[in-house]
Amino acid sequence: MADTGDDAGGDAASGGDATDDPSPKSVVVPVEPTPTLRSTVAHVVESAAEGDFSAIHFVEIASWRNGDPLSDDRAAEAKRVLERVVAWAEADLDDVDGDGGEGVTIFSELIGADEYLFGPSDYVEVLAAYAESVGADAVLLDPEYTPVGNTTLLQPLEFALSNTPLSVETAPVSRPSRGERLRSEATGIRFAAMFGLSLAFYFVLGDPFYWFDWVTGLATATIVSITLSRISLDADPAIPRTPMRVIRGAIYVPVLLYEIIKANLVVARVILDPRLPIEPTMNRVRVIVGSGLPLMTLANSITLTPGTLTVRARDSDLYVHSLVPWARDGLFDGSLERWTRFVYYGRSSARLPTPRERDDCAILQGEAATEELPIAATDGGQTGSESEVTDE
């Protein structure tokens, strides 16, 4: 399964092999950096794993024309978006490993850059031509997909698509908001796993040879699994994935402890020695791990290591505050990201370029800043932090 993903990644990077695979059940997904892109990718991979599609073509339709001023920059940006989408899709495929994720191949392509596109009908034309060339008969739309500037194109695009032989569907996803993804479906396996885990924990604290602890333990485990099995687990535990993750997690713990001790010593030195300056900055890192538990593991590991503190997570963008340049460099080298990928997806997935090599990181403050700080109320913040600082 991992092989399929890797091969598809290679194809996608070269962008050429798409036409070699005229599979009858392919789906074309036009992509653009929208708030719902991540969940749309997750949705299409899920449907593919359920057997709806055997190939997924992610396409970016160029709203510019080759040779325009800045067209190279925009093409490079579009390629980056496509690479990220492919990485997400592969991570999601890894997640559904064993449930039919094997036969799915992923392609990505930048199309329409050799002409100007004006209205929805132009987009549909390009999209339909591409779908025909790869033998796809379905289109899945991201609900927030608006290729032309800020106009809401989706309705006309869907309408224009209905005049083609393609079947059109809009991904049933909504904008990411608080509380979304917090609850998943309740299944028997999840309930049983939660029940077993809480009962085992109860007996670690109690006495498994005392009848009274059995009564209270069973009652407690029932209440816990009824209330929490839909919140704590977002996927069914599976053999061999879940035990493998636990084993690899056990390998990760000493590594993390070593990192924590190392970083603690550096930060302790900076704090105790007044001659050593601190250089705090806010940074952004785009990480390639699945949403949910893997992202939480990575963000928590970053925060546990002194010197780096995860402040926000927006989709796969982590906003991390770093105390000293040493900690920031460590963050941009991405060793914790690779370890998290190792824990959740295995050793072959852990080999990936560092965020620095991928150009997925940015410093948001200070002299080396390359991006603006996306803060809500900048001047309001000044006064807010004033009161925070004056108690020195």
Added chain:
Amino acid sequence: MMDAIATARVGLIAVFALLGLFFSFVSMVGVIRLPDVYSRAHTASQADTLGAGFGLAAVALTVGWEGAGFKSVLLLFFIFVTNPTAAHAIARAAFEEGIVPWTEGDDRR
């Protein structure tokens, strides 16, 4: 032989307890010295990770291989899960309030 092991154990307990004290002290100094809410959140997590970590390791060594020692390891595990969550919640609340992190050259110090 048994005496040597017992002495080594007491020595190790003392070392762990002192290390725990040291990192808790560093953390306290950091909270007083550092300039803003974000950098203070960094150092506050130090007290939890290594301060409490070494302290609990000393406790586990003292009580030995029985219920309480095992529970102190579990305690450490839960501290390691909840501490970054709390630090993140504080930092995120500050960020959403629009508090700009202090950087070098900022005269708000």
